[in-house]
Amino acid sequence: MPEGDVLRLTAARLDAALRGAVLVRAELRWGGLGDIDLTGREVAEVVAYGKNLLVRTTDGWTVHAHLRMEGRWYVARTGSPEAEGRAPRVRAVLASARWTALGENLGMLNVVRSRDERRLLGHLGPDVLADALDVRAAALRLRDAGDGPGVSVSEALLDQRRVAGIGTIYAAESLFARRTDPWRTVGTLDADELAALLLTARRDMTVAVMHGLEARESRVHGRLGRPCVRCRTAIAVRQARRPPEERPIFFCPRCQAPQPGVSRSV
Template sequence: MPEGDVLRLTAARLHQAFAGSTLTRVDLRWPGVDDATLLGAVVTEVVAYGKHLLVRTDHGWTLRTHLRMEGSWRVARTGSAQARGRSPYVRAVLGNDTWTAIGHRLGMLDVVRTRDEHVLIGHLGPDLLDDDLVVDVDLVREHLLGDRPQTPVAEALLDQTRVAGIGTLYASDSLFVTRVHPWTPLAAIPEDRLVLVLATAQDLMRRAVAEGLGARKKLVHARTGRPCVRCGTAITVRQARRPPYERPIFFCPQCQSEQARWA
């Protein structure tokens, strides 16, 4: 599933292509959504919040999309073959005189009044990539710990209602960097260590946004069976959360053992 860094880069690309321009083509292939709501509107900005994309317009309407597991937005020159949007997997097409954006395999799509965006994203925790967000003990206490401190830390990191933007990659790698066993209950981890976990995830994502996704260095994520970069032990994987929301979490059973913890 695309994580906060991918959404932030996607929003930047769409903002560059559409901000200040009039939507001359709107094709939303989603039940109950009216294309005419956005047609002719000027895009004011495109922003990301956690794993959600918000295309805001001067008409006071917002297009919200979520990529889920396989979704993506691709930008092509208007009039080019790539801009036709004929694939059966296309769920949305937005176009201006210069650029056309094609939304493939989108998992969610809504058009709401901009003033009502909170109805769709108000349940989310703070966006870890918010430029003004400071990761500190207060953030950990209020949002990560909250009223469910017995939750395993890996599952808490994946819970978008606590902190938005972290997926399996940054949950796995931030816990590896900080030597925390993924199934340790939040309450059993010192608060300063939880601050370090969140700050590490934030730093890794910010680096990917600044330097591009090619700068990502997967430390344990998707490295099942390969040697740990620290100790050489084979990386393993377990499922976090219950079906149908289960997600793989990768870790080093030596560096992140329940006995070693964060020593």
């Protein structure tokens, strides 16, 4: 599933294409949204919140999209073959006279008044990439929100109700960087330790936003069986969360070994 850095890069690309432009084509191929006509409206901005994309118009409407596992947005020059968007996988088309943004395989699509965005996002924790992130408050929410402090720290990092934007890549990488046992219960970590995890994820995601996804550095994620870059122990993987929402967390069994006497989620 695309993580917060992907959404930031996607929002920046769409914002550059559509901000200040009037929509000459707007097709929302999703359930009851087909009758909503946004043509003639001016795009105020395109922003990301966690794993959510928000296209806002100057007259107070918001198109909200979530990519889920396979979704993506791309931009093509209006009038080009790439901008036609006739394939069934294209679920949204928003076009100015110059550029067309197309959403493929989207996992969620809504249209609401911008003042009502909280109906869609109010259950989420703070965006880990927010400019004004209160790290200590986010750390306390990471510990206490959702299902409480008894779950594993890896599961807490993946829980968007606690903090929005972190997925399997940055959960695994931040836990590895801090030498934290992924299955330790989140309630056994103090606020400073949790803040350090969030700041590590935020730093790594910011690098990807600034320099592109090719700047991502994978030290454990996707490296099953390969030697740890620190101790040469074979990297392992275990599932966090319960079916059908389980997600793989890669880790080093030695560098991130359980601490004696510290409770773990099983």
